[in-house]
Amino acid sequence: MQLFGAYAVLLAFVLAVYAFVAGVVGHLRRRRRLIVSAERATLAVFPALTVAVLCLIGLIFRNDFTVAYIAEHSNRALPFYFKIAVLWSGQEGSLLFWSWLLSGYAFVVLLGGRLRPGRAADELSPKHAHRALVPLASVILAGVEVFFLALNNFAASAFASLPVGTPADGNGLNPLLQYSQMDIHPPLLYLGYVGFAVPFAFCLAALLKRYPGDRWIHITRRWTMVAWLFLTIGIVLGGLWAYKVLGWGGYWAWDPVENAAFLPWLTGTAFLHSVMMQEKRGMLKIWNVWLVFATFLLAIFGDFLTRSGLVSSVHAFAQSSIGGWFVIFLAIAVAVCLAAFFKNKDFLKSENPLESTASREAGFLFNNFVLLVAAFAILWGTLFPVISEWVEGQKISVGRVFFDRINVPIFLFLLFLTGVGPLLAWRRTSAASLKRNFLGPAILGAAVLALCLAMGWRDPYPLVCFALAAFVLAIVAMEFYRGARVLSRRSRRGLALSAVELTMRNTRRYGGYIIHVGIVLLAVGIAGSGFNQQTEGPMPYRAKLAVGPYTLTSLAYTQDDNANFSSEALIVRVDQGGREIATMYPSRRFYKASNQTQSMVADRSTLLSDLYLVYAGDDPETNQPILHAYWNPLIAWIWIGALVIGFGTIIALLPSRTAAARRENPPARVAETAEVAQV
Amino acid sequence: MTLLAAFACVFFTALAAWFVFAGDERLPEDSPAAARLRALRERKQAIYDNLRDLHFEFLAGKLAQPDYQRSRQMLETEAARVVREIQRCGEAS
Ligand code: HEM
Numbered sequence: 001m002q003l004f005g006a007y008a009v010l011l012a013f014v015l016a017v018y019a020f021v022a023g024v025v026g027h028l029r030r031r032r033r034l035i036v037s038a039e040r041a042t043l044a045v046f047p048a049l050t051v052a053v054l055c056l057i058g059l060i061f062r063n064d065f066t067v068a069y070i071a072e073h074s075n076r077a078l079p080f081y082f083k084i085a086v087l088w089s090g091q092e093g094s095l096l097f098w099s100w101l102l103s104g105y106a107f108v109v110l111l112g113g114r115l116r117p118g119r120a121a122d123e124l125s126p127k128h129a130h131r132a133l134v135p136l137a138s139v140i141l142a143g144v145e146v147f148f149l150a151l152n153n154f155a156a157s158a159f160a161s162l163p164v165g166t167p168a169d170g171n172g173l174n175p176l177l178q179y180s181q182m183d184i185h186p187p188l189l190y191l192g193y194v195g196f197a198v199p200f201a202f203c204l205a206a207l208l209k210r211y212p213g214d215r216w217i218h219i220t221r222r223w224t225m226v227a228w229l230f231l232t233i234g235i236v237l238g239g240l241w242a243y244k245v246l247g248w249g250g251y252w253a254w255d256p257v258e259n260a261a262f263l264p265w266l267t268g269t270a271f272l273h274s275v276m277m278q279e280k281r282g283m284l285k286i287w288n289v290w291l292v293f294a295t296f297l298l299a300i301f302g303d304f305l306t307r308s309g310l311v312s313s314v315h316a317f318a319q320s321s322i323g324g325w326f327v328i329f330l331a332i333a334v335a336v337c338l339a340a341f342f343k344n345k346d347f348l349k350s351e352n353p354l355e356s357t358a359s360r361e362a363g364f365l366f367n368n369f370v371l372l373v374a375a376f377a378i379l380w381g382t383l384f385p386v387i388s389e390w391v392e393g394q395k396i397s398v399g400r401v402f403f404d405r406i407n408v409p410i411f412l413f414l415l416f417l418t419g420v421g422p423l424l425a426w427r428r429t430s431a432a433s434l435k436r437n438f439l440g441p442a443i444l445g446a447a448v449l450a451l452c453l454a455m456g457w458r459d460p461y462p463l464v465c466f467a468l469a470a471f472v473l474a475i476v477a478m479e480f481y482r483g484a485r486v487l488s489r490r491s492r493r494g495l496a497l498s499a500v501e502l503t504m505r506n507t508r509r510y511g512g513y514i515i516h517v518g519i520v521l522l523a524v525g526i527a528g529s530g531f532n533q534q535t536e537g538p539m540p541y542r543a544k545l546a547v548g549p550y551t552l553t554s555l556a557y558t559q560d561d562n563a564n565f566s567s568e569a570l571i572v573r574v575d576q577g578g579r580e581i582a583t584m585y586p587s588r589r590f591y592k593a594s595n596q597t598q599s600m601v602a603d604r605s606t607l608l609s610d611l612y613l614v615y616a617g618d619d620p621e622t623n624q625p626i627l628h629a630y631w632n633p634l635i636a637w638i639w640i641g642a643l644v645i646g647f648g649t650i651i652a653l654l655p656s657r658t659a660a661a662r663r664e665n666p667p668a669r670v671a672e673t674a675e676v677a678q679v
Numbered sequence: 680m681t682l683l684a685a686f687a688c689v690f691f692t693a694l695a696a697w698f699v700f701a702g703d704e705r706l707p708e709d710s711p712a713a714a715r716l717r718a719l720r721e722r723k724q725a726i727y728d729n730l731r732d733l734h735f736e737f738l739a740g741k742l743a744q745p746d747y748q749r750s751r752q753m754l755e756t757e758a759a760r761v762v763r764e765i766q767r768c769g770e771a772s
Contacts, residue, residue: 003681007688011695018699032706041699048695129717132709213718214725280729282722425742426729427750432743482739506732 002067005055006159009096012048012103013149015041016142023139035135039110042138045145046107049100056093056158060086065170068162069093075172075593077563082178088186089177091307091322092158097187098303099148101194106141109198109223110134129215136205137198144197147329155322172593175565179245185237189261192231193299196264198223200296203289207340210347214279220292221275222653228268229649235261236642247599247614249534249630251638254403259382260302263375267295270371273364273421280426282351283361286341287368289348293337298375300330305382356428363421370414377406408461412468415523418516419472422479440478445471462530469520469527476513483510504657511652515645522641528609528634536616538624539570548631550611551575555583557625565589567600570615570625574604586615586627609633712768719765726758 019041026034056069060083065071073090074083088094113134152158176182199220206216238258239251252258271291277283308323354361381398388396423429423437449467457463480499487505488498503510535547539554546552556571569587573580586602597617604611612630619626733754737747 003684004687007684008691011692015695015699033703035706036702036704037699040702044695044698048691051691128709129714131706132714135706212714213721215717215721279725423741425736425746425750426733427753428746430743430746433741433746436743437741482741483735486735486738 001055001058001062002064002159002161005052005059006157008048008052008055009149009152009157009159012045012052012099013146013153015045015048016145016149019045019142020139020146023135023142027136027139038142039135039138042106042142042145043110045142045149046100046103049096049103052096052159053087053100056096057084057087060084063170065168066161066166067158068160069158071162071167071170073170073173075170075564077593078173078178079564081180081183082173085177085183085186086173088190089173092152092156092160094186094190095148095156095307096152096158098190098194099145099152101187101190102141102145102148102197105195105198106138106145109141109201110138113137129211129213130219133202133205133209133211133216133219136209137201140201140204141197144201147325151322151325155325169593172564172591175589175591175594175596175598176245178591178598179241182241182245185234185241188230188237189234192227192229192234193261193264193303195223195227195230196268196296196299198227199292203292204337204340207289207344207347210344217275217278217288221272221279224268224271224275224292224295225649225653228265228272229646229653231261231265231268232649233642233646235265236639240639243635244601244603247601247616247628249532249612249614249628249632250529251635254378254381254400256382257302257306259378260298260305263379263382264295264298264302266371266375266378267291267298270368270375271295273367277361277364281361283354285348285350286345289341291368293341297330297333297337300326300333304330358424358429358434360421360424360426360429363417363424367414367417367421370410370417374407374410374414377410378403381406411523412461412464415465415468415472415520418519419468419475422513422516423475437475437478441471441474444474459530462527465523465527469524472516472520476517479513480510503651504654507654507656508652511648511650511654514648514651516648518641518644518646518648520641521637521644525634525636525638525641528637529632531633533631534629536626536628538619538622539572539627540624545627545629547629548609548611548633549576550629550631552613552627552629554625554627564593565591568615569600570613570627572602572613572627574611582611584611584613586613588615588617605636607636610635716765716768719761719768723758723761723765726754726761730754730758 019038022034022041023038025031026038059067060070060074061080063070063074063076069090069092070086073093074086078086086093088097113131202216202219202223205211206220235258238261242253242258243249243251268291271288274284274288274291278285278288304323304326308326354365356362381402385395385397388394419441420438423434425433445467448470449463452463452466480502481495483502484495484498487493487501488495491498491501493501503514533548535545537543537545539545539552541554541556543554544551551574553573553575554570555573558569558571560567560569567587567589569585572584572586574582574584582604584602584604587600589598589600590596591598599614599616602613602615610630610632612632614628614630616626616628618624730751733742733747733750736742742750
C-alpha cells in the first residue's frame with residue numbers, strides 16, 4: 001500500500017505537469033486536441049490523489065509504522081476518529097491533503113464547465129461563456145497543482161519509510177490535536193485557503209484571454225464566496241479550538257498563523273463587495289483583479305508561514321526546509337500576475353466614474369479601504385519579527401497590544417460602515433433619503449449608548465460597539481421589513497412569509513444582510529471581553545474561589561487511566577447567589593505515547609457568559625492543586641454569529657428567484673426594450 | 680505483494696494515459712462578434728436588474744422621489760445606449 005500510495009502521488013504529478021505543459025502549448029498554438037487532453041489530465045489528478053489519500057488512511061489504520069509519517073504522528077491506542085486527523089496533523093500528510101483538495105476543486109470546476117450535447121451551439125448562452133474560460137482556468141489550476149505535487153513527491157513525501165527499523169508503536173498524535181473541533185477545523189480552513197485558487201484561475205484566465213463581458217466576474221464571485229465560507233468557518237473553529245483547548249481563557253491571540261488565515265479573509269471580503277461595483281456599474285475592474293490575485297497570494301503566503309517555521313506559533317508545523325519552495329512559487333506567481341496585468345491593462349478600463357461620496361459606490365470604496373488598512377496593519381505586525389531581524393539583527397515581536405490598538409478602532413469603523421453602506425443609493429443619495437433611512441437606527445444606537453452609560457459602563461470600545469450593533473441590526477431589520485411590506489401588500493401574505501419570499505427573490509442581497517447580522521453578533525461577543533474577569537488560586541478540599549457572579553468550591557479529586565492517557569480531575573461545585581447551579585470537572589491528561597501533559601478545560605457556556613476553569617497542575621511547593629478561573633461575558637455570541645454568517649453565505653450562494661421576479665415585476669414602463677431604444 | 684503493486688501501477692498508468700488521450704470533445708468556438716454580443720446582452724440584463732432593484736427600493740420607501748427619478752433616467756439612458764449597440768451588432772453579424 002505504501003509503494004502504491006507513493007506511485008499514485010507520482011502519477012498525479014506527471015498528470016499535472018502534462019496538463020500544464022500541454023495546456024500552455026495548446027493555447028499558444030491553438031491545438032484543440034492538446035487543450036482537450038490537458039483538461040482531461042487535470043481531471044485525472046483527482047482520482048489519482050484520492051487513491052493516494054486512501055492508501056495513507058489505510059496505512060494509518062493498519063498502524064504501519066514503517067512509514068515515517070505514521071510513526072511520527074500516530075499510535076496504536078489512538079481512537080479511530082482521531083486517526084483520520086493524522087492525515088493532516090503533520091507537514092507531509094497535510095500537504096498531500098492540500099493537493100487532494102486542490103485537485104478536487106479542479107475536478108468540480110471541470111465537470112461543472114462541461115456542456116451537455118446540444119448546448120454547445122448556443123454561442124450566446126452564459127454556460128457557453130463559462131465553458132470558454134474553463135480550459136485556460138484548468139491550465140492555471142494545473143500549474144498550482146504542479147507546485148504542491150512537487151512538494152509531495154520531492155520535498156515532503158507522506159509515504160517515505162523510516163531510515164532504520166520499525167518501532168513497536170508510534171509517537172502519537174499531538175495532544176493539542178486530540179479534540180473533536182480539530183477533526184474538522186483544518187479541513188475547513190484548507191478548503192478555504194485552497195478554494196481561492198479557483199477564482200484566481202478564472203480571473204487570470206479572463207485577463208489573459210481579454211474575455212469580454214461580466215460572466216467571468218460572476219464565476220469569480222461565486223467561487224470566492226465558497227472559499228470564503230469555508231475560510232470563515234475554519235477561522236472561527238480555530239478560535240473555538242484555541243478557546244477550548246489552549247486553556248488561557250481566550251480565543252484569538254493575534255498569533256502569526258491566525259493572522260495568516262485572517263489576511264486572505266480580509267481581502268476576500270473586500271473583493272466580495274467591490275465586485276458589486278463592477279457588476280452594477282462596470283467600475284473598479286483593475287482593483288478587483290488585484291484583490292483576487294492578492295487573496296490567492298495571501299492564501300499561499302499563509303500556508304508558507306504555517307509550514308516554513310519563519311515565525312513561531314502554536315499552530316505552526318515544525319521548522320522545515322520547504323520554505324524556499326514556497327518563496328520560489330510565490331515569486332513566480334507574482335511575476336505571472338504582473339505580466340498578465342501589464343499586458344492586458346487596457347482591457348480593465350472603468351466604464352463609469354464615481355459620482356458622489358454619498359453613494360453606494362463610495363460606501364464600498366470605504367469598506368475596501370478599511371479592510372485593506374486592517375490587512376496591511378496585520379501583515380506588518382505579523383512580519384515585524386522577520387523585518388526587525390533583517391534590519392536590526394534582532395527578532396522583535398509586536399504583541400496583542402499593537403494589534404488590538406490598531407484593529408479595534410478600524411473594526412468599529414467597519415461596523416459603522418456595515419450599517420451605512422446598504423442604505424446608500426447607487427450613484428448619489430440626497431439628504432432627504434439619508435434622513436429617511438438613518439434617523440430611526442441612529443436614535444436606537446444613541447439610546448443603547450445612553451443605556452450602557454446609565455448602567456455605569458465606561459470602557460469606550462464595548463460601549464461604541466453595542467451602540468453600533470443596535471444601529472446595524474435596526475438597519476437590517478428595517479430593510480427586511482420594508483421589502484417584505486411591499487411584497488405582502490401585493491400578495492396579501494403575512495410579513496414573515498413575505499420576508500422569506502423577499503430573501504429568495506434576491507438571495508445575494510438578503511443573504512448578505514444575514515451575514516452582516518452574524519458579523520454584528522460576533523462583534524458583540526468580542527466586545528464582551530471588555531468585561532472579562534479572571535482569578536487563580538490553590539484549591540485544596542473545600543477551598544473557595546470567587547469569579548464574576550460565581551463562587552467555586554473544591555469538592556474532590558479523581559483519577560482515571562486508559563490505553564491512550566491517564567488523567568486527574570478536580571471536582572468543583574459552582575454556586576451563584578448562594579444556590580448550587582453546576583458541578584464542573586477541569587482536568588489534566590498525560591498522553592502515554594507522546595509523553596505530554598495537557599490541561600482539559602471545563603467550560604460552562606450560557607448566552608450571557610462562560611465560566612471557564614483550567615486545572616493548572618499542583619503547586620510544586622505546597623502540592624496543592626491550582627485552579628485558573630475565567631468569567632467571559634457574551635462569548636457564546638461569537639460562535640452563534642459564525643453560524644449566522646454560515647447560514648447567510650449559503651443563502652447568498654443560492655440562485656435568486658430573479659427569473660420569477662422578472663416575469664412578475666418587469667422594469668416594464670421604465671425600460672421596455674423598444675421604448676428605451678428610442679430614448 | 681510487490682509484484683501485485685507493480686502490476687497495479689502499470690495498469691493505472693495505462694488507464695490514465697488512455698483517459699487523457701482518448702477524449703475528443705469539441706471545444707466551443709467563441710467568435711469575437713458573439714463574445715461582444717454576449718457581453719452587451721449581459722450588460723443590458725444588469726441594467727434592467729438595476730432598474731428593477733431601483734423601482735423596488737422606491738416602493739419600499741428607501742429613496743426620495745428626486746433620487747429615484749434621477750437614477751432611473753440615468754439607467755434608462757445607459758440601457759438605451761446598450762440596446763442601440765446590440766442592434767448595431769445584430770445588424771453587423
Ligand atoms: C467585516 C465586515 C463585512 C462582512 C464580513 C461582509 C460580508 C458580506 C457578504 C459576504 C455579502 C454577500 C456578497 C455576495 O453575495 O456577493 C455582503 C453583502 C453586502 N455588504 Fe457586506 N460585509 C461586511 C461589511 C460591509 C460594509 C462595511 C459595507 C458597506 C459598504 C457592506 C455592504 C454590503 C452590501 C450593500 C451588501 C449587499 C449587496 C447587494 O445589494 O447585493 N458590507 N456583505
